[in-house]
Every structure is written in C-alpha cells, then in structure tokens.
Amino acid sequence: MTENNTPQVPETAPDPGKIKDHFDLFQEDTYQDIFEYKRQFEGAHSREKVAEVAEWTKTWDYREKNFEREALTINPAKACQPLGALFVASGFEGTLPYSHGSQGCVAYFRTHLTRNYKEPFQAVSSSMTEDAAVFGGLNNLKQGLQNSFELYKPKMIALCTTCMAEVIGDDLGAFITTAKQEGYIPEELPVPYAHTPSFVGSHITGYDNMLKSILSNLTAGKEKTETSNGKFNFNLGFDPYIGNIRELKRILGLFGIDYTILSDNSDTFDSPNTGEFKMYNGLTTLEETADSLNAEGTFFFQKYTTPKTQEYLAEAWDQKTYNFRPFGIKGTDEFLMALSAITGKAIPLELQQERGRAVDALTDSQAWIHGKSIALYGDPDHVFGITQFLLEMGAEPKHIVVTNSNNDFEAELREVLTNSPYGQEATIWGKKDLWHLRSLMFTEPVDLLIGNSYGKYLWRDTGTPLVRIGYPIFDRHHMHRYATLGYQGAINQFNWIINTVLDDLDHKTNVPAKTDISFDLIR
Numbered sequence: 001m002t003e004n005n006t007p008q009v010p011e012t013a014p015d016p017g018k019i020k021d022h023f024d025l026f027q028e029d030t031y032q033d034i035f036e037y038k039r040q041f042e043g044a045h046s047r048e049k050v051a052e053v054a055e056w057t058k059t060w061d062y063r064e065k066n067f068e069r070e071a072l073t074i075n076p077a078k079a080c081q082p083l084g085a086l087f088v089a090s091g092f093e094g095t096l097p098y099s100h101g102s103q104g105c106v107a108y109f110r111t112h113l114t115r116n117y118k119e120p121f122q123a124v125s126s127s128m129t130e131d132a133a134v135f136g137g138l139n140n141l142k143q144g145l146q147n148s149f150e151l152y153k154p155k156m157i158a159l160c161t162t163c164m165a166e167v168i169g170d171d172l173g174a175f176i177t178t179a180k181q182e183g184y185i186p187e188e189l190p191v192p193y194a195h196t197p198s199f200v201g202s203h204i205t206g207y208d209n210m211l212k213s214i215l216s217n218l219t220a221g222k223e224k225t226e227t228s229n230g231k232f233n234f235n236l237g238f239d240p241y242i243g244n245i246r247e248l249k250r251i252l253g254l255f256g257i258d259y260t261i262l263s264d265n266s267d268t269f270d271s272p273n274t275g276e277f278k279m280y281n282g283l284t285t286l287e288e289t290a291d292s293l294n295a296e297g298t299f300f301f302q303k304y305t306t307p308k309t310q311e312y313l314a315e316a317w318d319q320k321t322y323n324f325r326p327f328g329i330k331g332t333d334e335f336l337m338a339l340s341a342i343t344g345k346a347i348p349l350e351l352q353q354e355r356g357r358a359v360d361a362l363t364d365s366q367a368w369i370h371g372k373s374i375a376l377y378g379d380p381d382h383v384f385g386i387t388q389f390l391l392e393m394g395a396e397p398k399h400i401v402v403t404n405s406n407n408d409f410e411a412e413l414r415e416v417l418t419n420s421p422y423g424q425e426a427t428i429w430g431k432k433d434l435w436h437l438r439s440l441m442f443t444e445p446v447d448l449l450i451g452n453s454y455g456k457y458l459w460r461d462t463g464t465p466l467v468r469i470g471y472p473i474f475d476r477h478h479m480h481r482y483a484t485l486g487y488q489g490a491i492n493q494f495n496w497i498i499n500t501v502l503d504d505l506d507h508k509t510n511v512p513a514k515t516d517i518s519f520d521l522i523r
C-alpha cells in the first residue's frame with residue numbers, strides 16, 4: 001500500500017517468460033492488497049459477520065425461509081427457451097439457427113454451447129435495439145434474413161425469438177411472409193420458426209417448439225405415401241452427449257435398422273479439424289427429414305422434452321410414437337427388446353455380450369455405491385434415467401431437484417421411487433433451484449451429488465463429492481464425447497460415479513498417522 005492507502009501497481013511489466021497463471025498471480029501481496037482495498041471501498045461487512053451469516057444459511061431456520069421464496073429464483077437448473085431451439089436446429093443439414101431479438105441473448109447461447117463443447121457454434125441474431133423495441137422488429141428481421149442468406153448461404157434458416165421480441169409481440173409468421181414477398185429471401189427457402197419466450201418454459205420447451213416447427217415446415221403440403229419408407233425415426237431430445245448419437249447409430253447398425261436421426265448434431269459439436277472451416281455440420285438432411293413423415297414410427301428418448309412434437313406426429317402424420325429411456329441396464333433392456341419386437345429383428349449377439357460385460361462391471365463395484373444417499377438435479381428425462389440407474393445399483397436418491405418439472409413427470413417418477421426399496425427416502429423438489437438444494441444438503445446431508453458444473457459451488461460449500469453428469473459441463477473437458485446411453489453408456493456413467501466415490505475416500509483418509517489407516521492401495 002502507498003501512503004494514501006491505495007494499492008501499488010507494479011511499475012515495470014513482468015518478464016513474459018515468467019508470467020504466472022492467475023491462481024498463483026492473484027495470491028501475491030500486490031493483488032491481495034487490491035482485493036482488501038476493494039473491500040474497504042465497497043464498505044463490505046467484516047469477515048466475522050460474513051462467516052456468521054454463512055453459518056446461519058446452513059440451518060433449518062434458514063431453510064424454512066429459503067423455501068418461502070416466491071418471486072426470486074437463484075441458480076435454476078435450466079436455461080432459456082431459445083438455447084434449446086438453436087441446439088435442435090443445428091442438427092439439420094445447412095441450417096442457420098437465427099435468434100430474433102437482442103444481440104446479448106444469442107451471444108449468451110453461443111457462449112454457453114461453446115463452453116460446454118469447446119467448439120465454435122454458429123448462430124445469428126436480429127440484433128434488435130431501442131428503435132425495434134418501440135416500432136417492432138420487422139425491419140431488423142428483413143435485413144437480418146437477407147444478410148444471413150447472402151453471407152452464409154444456408155439451405156434453411158431456423159428462426160426463434162427471445163424475450164424482447166415476445167414482449168413487443170412480433171409475429172414471426174407474418175414477418176417471414178413479408179420478407180419473402182418483398183424479395184429479401186427466396187420464396188422457396190425453408191424458414192421454420194418458433195416463438196420461444198424465456199419467461200415461460202425452459203430450453204427443453206424451446207427444443208420442442210423448434211423441432212415441431214422444422215418437421216411441419218419440411219413436410220408441409222406433402223402427402224403420406226401408401227407404404228412406409230421402411231425406416232424408423234429417432235430423436236434424443238436435449239441430450240448434451242454427442243457420444244449418445246454415435247452410440248445409437250452403432251446400435252442401429254448392428255441391428256441392421258434403417259433410420260433417420262431427427263436432429264443429428266454430433267458433428268456440429270464435434271467437427272473434425274481438417275484445417276478447413278465448415279459452416280454447417282448438421283447431419284440430418286432436409287430430404288430425409290421431409291421423408292420422415294413416411295417412416296414406420298418415431299422413437300423418442302425424452303418424453304418431457306418433446307410433448308408438442310409427439311402430439312403433432314401422432315395427429316398430423318398419423319404416425320406411431322414410442323418413448324424409451326435407454327439408460328442403465330433396465331432402461332436399455334426395455335428399449336432393445338421393444339426395438340426387436342417392433343422391427344422383427346433379433347437383438348445382435350454383440351449387444352447381448354455388451355450387456356453381460358456391463359452387468360459384470362456393475363457387479364464388480366456395486367458394493368461401493370449400494371446404500372449411498374444421493375442428491376441430483378437436471379432436466380426431467382435426464383433425472384429420470386439417472387434415478388432408475390441409481391435404484392438398480394442400490395443407491396438411494398434423496399433430494400431430486402428439477403427446476404423445469406411438471407406434474408406428469410413427478411407422478412411418473414414418484415411411482416418408480418415408490419416401487420423400489422431404495423426410493424423410499426426420496427423427495428422430488430419440482431420447480432426448485434440450486435439454492436434450495438444447498439439448504440437441503442446442509443440440513444439433510446447426502447453422500448454424493450450428481451449434476452452439471454454448477455454443482456461445484458455445492459461441492460465447495462458442503463464438501464459433498466460431485467459427479468458431473470448433465471448440461472452444461474463447463475469446467476471439465478471432453479465428457480460430452482462419451483455415451484451415457486446403452487450398455488456402454490451404463491459402464492461410462494458407472495465409471496464416473498464409482499471413481500468419484502473412491503477419489504473422495506482417498507481424500508478423507510490421507511492424513512498420515514490419523515486417517516490413513518484406511519488409505520488403501522486396493523479398493
């Protein structure tokens with residue numbers, strides 16, 4: 001500090017060869033002084049007071065107040081509607097996801113996806129500002145569509161809204177018609193659109209709205225053929241694991257089933273580095289999407305992500321829809337047996353052997369997870385799959401937080417929990433957030449936490465080991481490449497869970513001459 005009590009900034013630039021990373025750099029006195037000065041400048045409470053209040057937030061007294069919250073959400077386990085709309089759109093050939101609203105929204109969506117996948121994500125925006133808020137976003141949209149088409153040459157533009165466009169009441173259907181009539185974009189360019197206000201629903205609602213819109217747009221005016229095209233459609237929902245799409249395709253290849261993946265964005269989020277930039281990596285062609293109308297049926301892996309799409313397929317396409325969650329042993333068994341029965345094809349020997357290996361792997365380590373109490377959170381179908389998997393391993397879900405919950409989901413999950421001896425202690429906390437979960441974990445502690453990267457704050461505060469499964473995973477790399485689906489996915493998830501338990505045990509037993517009586521080499 002200098003005489004007038006302001007922090008001293010180094011006069012000379014540091015040697016570039018000795019630049020420290022921030023976690024070392026910020027521990028130096030210079031920066032510690034700056035932080036202390038900032039505290040004084042902001043009139044922060046004393047450290048003792050902060051510690052006292054922090055302790056109070058761990059009590060039942062605080063929990064009761066926390067659960068009385070009505071008009072405030074803190075760290076919800078969900079994202080905005082348009083994020084899901086852009087996500088699903090990116091799985092189609094030559095498709096440019098377009099967000100009609102302010103620039104900041106699409107910057108957030110691109111960043112969110114890029115941080116999870118460590119891949120660039122292409123999406124554009126109308127970049128609406130104050131004048132559009134007053135006069136409507138038509139001019140922005142016309143200009144935006146024209147620029148997007150001329151600059152990026154998409155085969156399809158998938159258009160969704162953000163809150164701003166919804167609040168002022170922009171009518172996308174009328175705007176697109178006007179833009180086409182006035183020649184901003186070609187009449188024949190498909191522009192499916194979805195109204196995706198984020199003040200209702202979540203990213204899974206946006207996913208559903210956009211998927212339905214793409215399917216209805218690309219099949220508009222088409223008559224169903226008299227005989228089916230012999231294929232089956234598959235949709236994985238808002239599934240962040242691109243390994244799952246590839247695993248599903250491998251399974252279908254083993255069966256010899258002809259298929260269409262409705263939104264195959266596996267290459268969008270994992271494009272090969274060939275030295276050449278490729279703007280579009282969606283693998284589901286527009287032609288096969290249009291022909292998906294003539295498929296034998298459509299399998300959905302996320303029932304609560306796709307209700308409107310499923311209703312549309314059943315009513316407008318008169319097509320059979322099937323819901324399965326091929327996660328864990330039981331979930332995969334059910335899916336494969338149904339797939340075999342529906343297609344008339346035997347379950348391949350290779351998959352039967354994989355099942356045996358997965359059961360063997362679970363049996364080898366199951367004792368470490370049996371009886372462990374678990375807190376978990378995430379999207380409805382995601383949580384459902386993990387809960388079923390935990391129950392079949394004898395783990396005991398205790399706190400299940402689903403911010404974007406609904407009554408049907410809760411009733412279905414409750415039935416599964418009630419029917420298992422390991423589900424008796426579980427409570428489903430619908431529409432609650434991670435700050436609620438923090439109170440739950442302090443007042444009724446658990447052995448393990450399962451969720452996305454935001455759970456690291458709960459890990460830090462409560463000391464509960466965190467298994468990162470879900471979306472987003474910002475602070476660990478490459479997990480999205482693995483499958484969580486099928487028998488192979490069961491082994492992967494089990495690997496993450498069991499080794500987190502064992503890592504935690506090592507941390508708890510590593511004090512020499514004190515706890516290391518159990519610091520075992522062999523576990």
Ligand code: SF4
Pocket residue numbers: 080081082104105108161162163164198199
């Ligand atoms: S909540 Fe609305 S305004 Fe905010 S980022 Fe999401 S879409 Fe944009």
